[in-house]
Amino acid sequence: MTLGRIEDRIKEKLASRSEKGLLRRLSPEKRGIDLSSNDYLGFARSAALRERVERKWNEYQGPLGAGGARLISGDSELYHELEREIAEFHQAPAALIFNSGYDANIGLFASIAGRNDTVIYDELVHASIRDGIRLSNAASYSFRHNDISDLEKKCRLAKGSLFVVVESVYSMDGDLAPLEELASFCERPGAALIVDEAHATGVFGERGEGLVQKLGLESKIFARVHTFGKALGIHGAAVLGSSELKSFLVNFARSFIYTTALPAHSLISVWCAYDLLKEEPTVINLLWERLMAFSTALASHGIEYSSTSPIHAIYFPGNETARAVAAAAQNAGFDIRAILSPTVPAGKERLRVCVHAFNSEDELKGAAKLLGEVKKSL
Ligand SMILES: Cc1ncc(COP(=O)(O)O)c(C=O)c1O
Numbered sequence: 001m002t003l004g005r006i007e008d009r010i011k012e013k014l015a016s017r018s019e020k021g022l023l024r025r026l027s028p029e030k031r032g033i034d035l036s037s038n039d040y041l042g043f044a045r046s047a048a049l050r051e052r053v054e055r056k057w058n059e060y061q062g063p064l065g066a067g068g069a070r071l072i073s074g075d076s077e078l079y080h081e082l083e084r085e086i087a088e089f090h091q092a093p094a095a096l097i098f099n100s101g102y103d104a105n106i107g108l109f110a111s112i113a114g115r116n117d118t119v120i121y122d123e124l125v126h127a128s129i130r131d132g133i134r135l136s137n138a139a140s141y142s143f144r145h146n147d148i149s150d151l152e153k154k155c156r157l158a159k160g161s162l163f164v165v166v167e168s169v170y171s172m173d174g175d176l177a178p179l180e181e182l183a184s185f186c187e188r189p190g191a192a193l194i195v196d197e198a199h200a201t202g203v204f205g206e207r208g209e210g211l212v213q214k215l216g217l218e219s220k221i222f223a224r225v226h227t228f229g230k231a232l233g234i235h236g237a238a239v240l241g242s243s244e245l246k247s248f249l250v251n252f253a254r255s256f257i258y259t260t261a262l263p264a265h266s267l268i269s270v271w272c273a274y275d276l277l278k279e280e281p282t283v284i285n286l287l288w289e290r291l292m293a294f295s296t297a298l299a300s301h302g303i304e305y306s307s308t309s310p311i312h313a314i315y316f317p318g319n320e321t322a323r324a325v326a327a328a329a330q331n332a333g334f335d336i337r338a339i340l341s342p343t344v345p346a347g348k349e350r351l352r353v354c355v356h357a358f359n360s361e362d363e364l365k366g367a368a369k370l371l372g373e374v375k376k377s378l
Contacts, residue, residue: 021319031335033363035353040310041202041283042358043233043273052272057265066261074261082271089274090209091218092240096249099262101198101227102128104237107253108223113138117160120151124170129196148181162191168211169199172344172352174311179211183220192222202231203310207281232273236262287357294355294364301372312353314371322349325374334367
């Protein structure tokens with residue numbers, strides 16, 4: 001294919017997205033009161049966290065950058081100590097840090113599920129899990145969202161080792177997986193449950209340990225993925241599991257092996273974020289108070305919604321409608337984003353409203369009033 005033809009194809013694809021109103025664009029502009037980020041506890045903007053990081057950073061004498069992959073020159077005592085801290089915090093035998101949640105899922109699934117194995121995943125799992133499964137060459141099937149009887153049905157198709165994959169909190173819907181039932185289901189021989197705790201980290205459990213620990217299920221889960229870029233306000237992720245799993249990933253997870261390790265500043269920042277969770281967990285209670293305040297305000301404006309996590313999916317079916325409601329919210333000073341199809345199924349277009357510990361009750365009441373009024377007017 002000539003360069004001209006490749007460029008024509010790129011232009012055609014962009015034009016087709018643009019015609020459908022689905023062209024994604026980068027924009028540094030903030031669109032009002034934050035009701036869209038995953039910074040649930042406000043750590044990304046926390047003066048207390050910044051202070052801790054600066055203090056620890058000033059004491060640090062090592063190199064800025066890792067200078068290579070961990071298996072070559074990029075490893076450090078800092079990495080090892082932080083992994084021990086994270087494993088202890090999450091009551092897991094071992095933790096392995098990846099550069100992002102995306103890398104963690106890609107590396108975990110592509111390596112752990114072999115050609116003769118089967119992965120069965122909830123139909124709403126994140127793209128990083130799907131991409132990892134695709135790279136694995138294992139047989140894979142999705143099951144209906146949170147439907148254990150459909151999972152059971154799909155399991156009849158399984159061969160080899162069986163990996164069942166769920167998120168504790170679903171990133172676009174904000175609802176929870178039935179982890180206790182899933183854990184009992186996976187007690188059958190040859191089955192392993194993997195839980196992505198990206199949106200539960202910092203939110204569930206007294207110190208934000210996640211939903212698995214809140215329910216006391218640590219010993220029943222084969223692997224957990226915790227990310228540091230959401231409630232912890234930084235970046236990166238850890239896979240928790242046995243020390244054999246850790247060693248396996250060090251040997252076979254390509255997104256771990258073939259990439260430059262994180263710089264020291266990131267590791268120090270993640271460490272300080274965990275320290276803040278341990279030492280000042282009251283912010284988690286504040287987050288839950290705000291969640292309750294938001295569902296009460298929504299109900300008073302005719303939207304019945306029972307918050308199970310900071311993520312609220314408020315349906316406004318149709319891409320045009322969802323986009324128009326998001327624009328109205330932004331014009332009124334609320335940074336609320338629409339999630340359109342095909343990211344979510346047609347007919348399930350929505351506003352994804354994320355509530356944070358730092359949102360005031362007045363802000364939440366204002367947003368609920370606006371959404372309620374728009375819904376009534378449609
Ligand atoms: C459930 C889930 N897993 C993994 C990721 C990826 O994490 P990261 O942003 O650290 O790459 C996300 C990010 O949105 C997510 O929602």
